[in-house]
Amino acid sequence: MRPLFSSFTPGYKIAWLFLFLLIGVVVASILSGLVLMISGVGSEDKVTAIYVGSAMQSVLATALPAYLVVALTHAAPAYYLKMTGSERIGEKMIFAVLVFIFSYCLASFLSQWNKGIEFPAWMSEVERSFRALEDAALENSNLLLSGKTASSLVLNLLIVGGLAAVSEEIFFRGALQQFIQEKFINRHVAVWITALVFSLIHLQFYGFLPRLLLGGLLGYLFLYTRNLWVPILFHFINNALIVVLHFFWGDTQWIQKIEEMPINGWFLLAAVASAVCTVLLFWGYRKKRLII
Template sequence: MRPILISASPGFKIAYLFLFLLIGVFFAGLFAGLILMIPVIKDYGEISGIYVDTIMQSIFAIGLPAYLIVAWTNNKPVQYLRVADNVKQSYNIPFAILAFIFSYLFASFLVQLNKGMVLPESMKGIEEFMRMMEDAALETTNLILSRKSLSALFLNIIVIAGFAAISEELFFRGALQQFIQEKFKNGHIAVWLTALVFSIIHFQFYGFLPRLFLGAILGYLFIYTKNLYVPIIFHFLNNATVILINFFWGDAEWYKNIENISITPQFVVLAIFSLVLTIALFWIYNRLISKNNNNDTNSRYNNI
């Protein structure tokens, strides 16, 4: 595809990206409506609408806008998005898995912390509106996760975990984060600004802090590995874990207790330990990458 906006500044790239997102929302709704007119799909009722809408939003509002803007502003869009090569380092996939495991407890702590946040009395109307949106989102999520057939499980993993992970990482890490980094010339600013947008755009205030943390982890995975597959794997694991736990143990007493766990001093200590382990993992990975790069350089030098 020929880049037609090759001279666009990073600021304009970001503006185009969100403009195409808005256009994509319109087309996603249009196509979802047309698909839901098909009798076979329509017969499944509300649940089919949720799946079709999710798929259309993932494609037309998130994934496609990201690819189009990158393709229209770059000569090599696939390379720019860091999806041209397979994961080269043998420890990239274990890195993503360990990052997910190590950070999970701290993310859970942020979930409980965020649940207890109360806005000032002067913002009571805003708080009630946000809780209403949260309840509506929770109702949709519970409707999807409450289905206990194997076909529903596989569909949830494909649509809720797979589609979301691929499309959102294309948009936020592949496109937006790199555009922001081009503008500010700073990887940390790019990671945290993208994570902030990533959390805000979900319109769920009571999931803001854990989603901000998740966005930062995904951003640093992308920066450290220079490969979009790695944050996609992490994102998929995060979503799939929620789906699998709800499917197999959603009604278990221990799971209900964990969801309503209070913030105790022990929980705080474990959460801090989780955060320290996560930071240490990134530090170790960076050392391994640096060591491998030095070895590759020395090997090429010795062969001259």
């Protein structure tokens, strides 16, 4: 079947992508409210509301808009999104796991550094606004992660881990990054613009730097492996690890110490080593695969 808008420029594709995203946000919000009105769903249960809202947003405001734009502009959407190739998939998945392991210390350092940023006095109102957004997001996360039943663990792994990873990678790496690359040609520009948008769209200033790094790593995984399932795996591991740690050890002191680890020379040295190892890992993979 010939795509309806095959002549669209990359700029138009990006514009339609975000227009569909906005429409999806509205539709997801309306449908979430309707679902929560159904008897027995639990309209008074905030945790249920967060699950329903998260699932609706992931499908209707993230994955579906990206897939629709790609389907309208390309004859084989799954092929364009690079969700069909299986060549050396095992090797690529191992590469994703290694990148996660080697980059973890750097991400943790950036997270702690970002959380400690203080604004000058004349920007106190801006800081209060950012803190309010951060507190609201943290409250929702804590509500989801507070469940200690097997069903809550499975739901978190499916929705917070799996569904979020798949939908966001379809939108950001599968669609947006490739549209930007079509427009600017330079692949590195595409990776980092997409990472910037990925971080900004979460509306969490105090998680901006680690999320920017995450977006960059996901972008390069997609760029070098040419398979969307590779960044999806990385993204899932990142989300699922948080879910699993909080489920089994959320109330322990060592988790709290890790989350409140102070910035010092040793932490900085470990972060630098983590960054160097991650860069060398990408360099080695690129050289091995003869990627230009």
